[in-house]
Amino acid sequence: MSNVPLHRLYYHYSELPYSLRVLYTAVLIILSLAYLFALIYLFHTYSGQDGEPGSLSYEDLVTAYTGSGEASRLESALRGPMSTMLPADELTAIIAWVQKGSDRSTYETEIRPILDERCMSCHDGSNPHLQNLRGYDNLIKATEQDTGADIFTLVRVSHIHLFGLSFVFFVVGIIFSHAYVRPVWFKCAVIIMPFVAVTLDVSSWYFTKLYHPFAWVVMFAGATMGLCFAFMWVVSMYQLWVSPTPSRVIQRERSDDRGVG
Incomplete structure (x- = not known):
């Protein structure tokens, strides 16, 4: 040859x-x-989509493209790639709020201050590639069932x-x-x-x-x-x-x- x-x-x-x-x-x-x-x-x-940050696995890809099938998109993100972006107590508060029905009164008093301080630098709606979390109406869309991309x-x-x-x-x-x-x-x-x-x-x-x-x-x-x-x-x-x-x-x-x- x-x-x-x-x-x-x-x-x-x-x-x-x-x-x-x-x-x-x-x-x-x-x-x-x-x-x-x-x-x-x-x-x-993609790492942490399955709830285990720090690794990239088959389950991460499946969750990214098909969703968790149970949790909301916001909860999946907070348990996965966004888990290190805010303190554990604030993360727990947001997840608990989602699981209890995402009522507006609790959003205004407890959730909105957390989001304004921790999340608005990236999720204020200025970047079309990132979830817009500004305002209750935008946030409630992220609390719907996670069906992936x-x-x-x-x-x-x-x-x-x-x-x-x-x-x-x-x-x-x-x-x-x-x-x-x-x-x-x-x-x-x-x-x-x-x-x-x-x-x-x-x-x-x-x-x-x-x-x-x-x-x-x-x-x-x-x-x-x-x-x-x-x-x-x-x-x-x-x-x-x-x-x-x-x-x-x-x-x-x-x-x-x-x-x-």
């Missing part, structure tokens, strides 16, 4: 100008930081993921295409797998609402994207600046080589 000729349009990193190699390096570094922060945000958003929320997040991740892996894939990797089919598989994974990931959000075990597909697809990104990043950075030029690249005859790349 190592005897497969190099494509006449294939250029190894060592054949590229230093300016392009520096550009590739800068892009890879920034994208790796962005990917890291995305993972941190993902963990913060609604379809239109999934549609909004889906188009962001499909556009964003496709662009990220297109850029990383182009940079990785200059790497010398054999066999060629393996190199092609690493390039295409993130696009397959993001398709499975997004589609499985909807299927999880119908059949909970699809949450495993979400986890598998996310892990696949992460592994492919890490592999392409490490190989690209290593061959950009550390590894010597492959002998096949040095020896090839540019005029007649017309193999696969």
Whole structure:
């Protein structure tokens, strides 16, 4: 397999100008930081959905997409990802208020002061991506039964993921295409797998609402994207600046080589 000729349009990193190699390096570094922060945000958003903060599990994903089936959205959030955002006594007071029927008089005297002090910096309605907790009428919507992310929320997040991740892996894939990797089919598989994974990931959000075990597909697809990104990043950075030029690249005859790349 190592005897497969190099494509006449294939250029190894060592054949590229230093300016392009520096550009590739800068892009890879920034994208790796962005990917890291995305993972941190993902963990913060989904961990604790099952009532156990500090871990990200199958149950967390099922709860995120289908709801708890019992508690309200507000209670699920307070027991999960928002559990560290306010003192235990205030958290208990809000949950007790929800469970007792969410009456308006108690809201005005006990609950509203807590929300004004602890929650309004983020949940004042200025951010369309966060639950608006300003006022009794908005808050009462969050006390309804938790059914997970609604379809239109999934549609909004889906188009962001499909556009964003496709662009990220297109850029990383182009940079990785200059790497010398054999066999060629393996190199092609690493390039295409993130696009397959993001398709499975997004589609499985909807299927999880119908059949909970699809949450495993979400986890598998996310892990696949992460592994492919890490592999392409490490190989690209290593061959950009550390590894010597492959002998096949040095020896090839540019005029007649017309193999696969």
